[in-house]
Amino acid sequence: MKRKQGGLSLVGFLVVLAVVGFTAYIGMKLFPMYQEYYSVRTAMKSLANEPGVADMDPAKVQDLFFRRLYISYSENVKAQNVKFERTDGGWRMKVNYEVRRPLVGNLDVVGRFDTTQDLTRRGAN
Template sequence: MKRNQSGITLMSFLIVLAVVGFAAFIGMRLFPMYQEYYAVKSSLKGLAGEPGVGDMDPAKIQDLFFRRLYINYSENVKPGNIKIERMDGGWKMKVNYEVRRELVGNLDVVGKFDVSQDLTRKGVE
């Protein structure tokens, strides 16, 4: 009685390993960009919860925002990427920035991120 062997060959295993390795490499390149994006979002949400932020000066709001980003080691958001506009009962803060990372050789990956948050909390009155 003969048995048929089943499974993947060495060549198939190497192809699967190469595909998984390439996907892991791409993930390692993209992860820091999205980690920074979520740090920006979390900094904006924390800033929105700050008492009296709706009545603060835009320069003070920007300073508080960059202090929060400094804690998260964010390096791609610059003051020129921030726009603070007046709205009813407070401010609307928009952060629009771009991140460019080298991928392989002369190929780059570009991430464009745009986040906005209403800053209207009056705090304890």
């Protein structure tokens, strides 16, 4: 009895290669967006631990925030994306921004990021 040898054909291999390549391409488009979001979150948590931040003027807090983002080469967060609300014992900082990257042809990848951090005398929660 002869056995037929099984395996991946050339066409099958090319299909798998195309799927893996497209997945890697999308990952390369998404990774910088989420890396920047992580930088925003890190800068906000760092601000929450800054001594006296609850008593600072929002303009001063915003300046400290953007100095931290400058180190991370963040380019999508603008001053109009940062809002402050007065709370008991400090400020609530909200950052809401959108990142749009071209994907293929006329298709774009859009990431909307919205995060909040309380800046109080107690520090980060």
